Amino acid sequence: xxxxxxxxxxxxxxxxxxxxxxxxxxxxxxxxxxxxxxxxxxxxxxxxxxxxxxxxxxxxxxxxxxxxxxxxxxxxxxxxxxxxxxxxxxxxxxxxxxxxxxxxxxxxxxxxxxxxxxxxxxxxxxxxxxxxxx
Amino acid sequence: xxxxxxxxxxxxxxxxxxxxxxxxxxxxxxxxxxxxxxxxxxxxxxxxxxxxxxxxxxxxxxxxxxxxxxxxxxxxxxxxxxxxxxxxxxxxxxx
Numbered sequence: 014x015x016x017x018x019x020x021x022x023x024x025x026x027x028x029x030x031x032x033x034x035x036x037x038x039x040x041x042x043x044x045x046x047x048x049x050x051x052x053x054x055x056x057x058x059x060x061x062x063x064x065x066x067x068x069x070x071x072x073x074x075x076x077x078x079x080x081x082x083x084x085x086x087x088x089x090x091x092x093x094x095x096x097x098x099x100x101x102x103x104x105x106x107x108x109x110x111x112x113x114x115x116x117x118x119x120x121x122x123x124x125x126x127x128x129x130x131x132x133x134x135x136x137x138x139x140x141x142x143x144x145x146x147x
Numbered sequence: 148x149x150x151x152x153x154x155x156x157x158x159x160x161x162x163x164x165x166x167x168x169x170x171x172x173x174x175x176x177x178x179x180x181x182x183x184x185x186x187x188x189x190x191x192x193x194x195x196x197x198x199x200x201x202x203x204x205x206x207x208x209x210x211x212x213x214x215x216x217x218x219x220x221x222x223x224x225x226x227x228x229x230x231x232x233x234x235x236x237x238x239x240x241x242x
Contacts, residue, residue, distance in 0.1 A: 033213060059221055114221040127216035131209060133157055145213040 017041045018099075019106040020124030025137035030106070031117070032141035039094065041106065046084050046098050052113055059114045062088065088112050152191045155183050 017024040024030055029037035033053045040049040050064040062075055064086050069075035076087040085095040091112040097105045109118040118125050123132025126143070136142040158180050165173035184192070211217070 053218070055218065059218070111222065114219050116217050116219055126211050127214070129211055132153070134160070134209060136209060143209045143211060145211050145217060 014102050015041070015043050016103045017096075017106055018103065019108060020119030021132035022124055022134045022136070024142045025135065027136060027139045027142040029141045031143050031145065033145040035141075035144075037141065038145075039108070041096060041104055043102065043104065045079075045081065046096055046104060047079070048084050048086055048094050048096055050086055050094060052110070052115060060088075062093070062113060149191060151183070151187060152194070155180065155187065155191075155195075158183070
């Protein structure tokens with residue numbers, strides 16, 4: 014069973030943690046630990062970041078640091094997402110997409126999405142744990 | 148976020164789940180939340196009133212409205228200032 018801890022929330026066996034209009038933004042994979050990130054394409058002023066099993070793009074700004082126990086995605090000098098394996102099926106995730114112009118991050122209060130804060134939720138067996146829509 | 152506000156939000160989440168399922172317990176829980184609502188400070192109630200609430204449809208998914216509050220401009224890089232070469236004068240306060 015895969016469990017992702019993010020901002021005081023617990024996501025159990027979810028295909029993706031975040032999705033926008035049905036398209037996954039953030040996925041956490043296990044064995045080995047990895048992150049997949051695909052920010053929505055839209056305004057030209059906002060960068061489109063993609064991290065998948067082939068690597069990260071744009072290559073000159075996205076850096077991936079992977080060890081057996083952790084997987085981190087950096088945008089220039091900023092950590093966008095850092096996953097740490099707590100045990101074989103549990104990963105802790107730190108997330109901050111604000112450097113990309115996406116107001117989603119976590120802190121002690123919870124997971125901030127826009128002006129909403131989510132904490133203490135348990136979401137299980139969902140295609141997209143958190144679905145962003147219009 | 149204050150502990151009292153956090154508790155109120157947790158109860159609200161459960162109430163919304165029950166409400167979505169048509170459970171009559173939602174009304175009972177809503178009534179039970181009234182004293183907590185009135186115990187909140189004006190500031191805490193203002194925060195709740197001004198929320199753009201992503202209504203939780205079920206325990207299996209959280210839905211959040213996206214918009215300018217989620218997708219905004221990329222923040223400008225921090226301005227870099229060189230360290231002063233000479234001694235710093237005209238302090239207004241010092242720790």
